[in-house]
Amino acid sequence: MKTSTPALSIRLAGERGHADHGWLDSRHTFSFADYHDPAQMGFRTLRVINDDRVAAGRGFGLHPHRDMEIFSYMLEGQLQHEDSLGNGRTLSPGQVQLMSAGSGVRHSEFNPSSDEPTHFLQVWIHPRERGLSPSYTEWHPSPEHTESPKVLIISPDGHEGSATIHQDVDIYRLRLGEGQSASHQLPAGHGLWLQVAAGSIRVNGTPLAVGDGVSSEDAGLFTMTADAPAEALLFDFA
Incomplete structure (x- = not known):
């Protein structure tokens, strides 16, 4: 019996929204702030993927959030996080911080370097319920994760040492x-x-470049092969 290949829907990097504030250069996969496209409001409970580059010594001042699961995945440089829950952390490449804003929290994000930019992905996911108690969790790669091609970084129950999210989604880091x-x-x-x-990755033979996204609602096997050294996040929404 022949198995059909899952259908793919591609979101090209060059079609994303773009905001250049001088100190912040941000690419928006989905509608965000002044960028609005009714056809790009998210995917399932995934609401925001912002590809952010922050200049040295600059950042986001203290600001509020509520009823959103927000995580940052570090790519280059460092990111200093502080919040009204009392957390204060400085993240490095490959690390994840996840804040459940719940009933309300305030936080700031700052590039502490005097000369190096910071590059990270910030992702927002709707929680499974509103009004949760705010919380904070992190994921740091262990030595065996450094070169692992696929590792779980976020899950609903924190298994395999992953950060914990209040939504039915498993999130993996690919490093190929x-x-x-x-x-x-x-x-x-x-x-x-x-x-x-x-880098660049082929998903079931379909080529994707840096900044591209791809989605599918079809069950089946997805094979990701790197044409050049690559890093990606893979979301599995139940």
């Missing part, structure tokens, strides 16, 4: 060398989003 592959089996009823953070 040239020619290296990783696979993911998407169950029936689930939805997949993959965001290329660095």
Whole structure:
């Protein structure tokens, strides 16, 4: 019996929204702030993927959030986080911070370097319920994760040492060398989003460049192969 290949919907990097504030250069996969496209309001409970570059010594001042799961995935430089829950952290490449804003929290994000820019992905996901108690969690790669092609970084129950999110989604970091592959089996009823953070990847043979995203609502096997050293986030929404 022949198995059909899952259908893919591609969101090209060059079609994203763009805001250049001088100190902040941001690319918006979905509608955000002054960028609005009714056809790009998110995917399932995924609401925001912002590809942010922050100049040295600059950042986002203290500001509020509520009823949103917000995580940052570091790509280059450092990011200093402080919030009204009393957390204060400085993140480095490959690390994740996840804040559940819940009933309300205030936080700031700042590039502490005097000369190096910071590059990170900030992702917003709707929680499964409103009014939760605010919380904060992190994921740091262990030595065995450094070169692992696929590792779980965020999940609803924190298994495998992942950060904990209040939504039915498993999120994986892919880190592939040239020619290296990783696979993911998407169950029936689930939805997949993959965001290329660095390099270039083919998903079931379809080429994607840095900044591209791809989604699918079809169950099946997804094979990701790097044409050049690559990094990506893979979301499996139940």
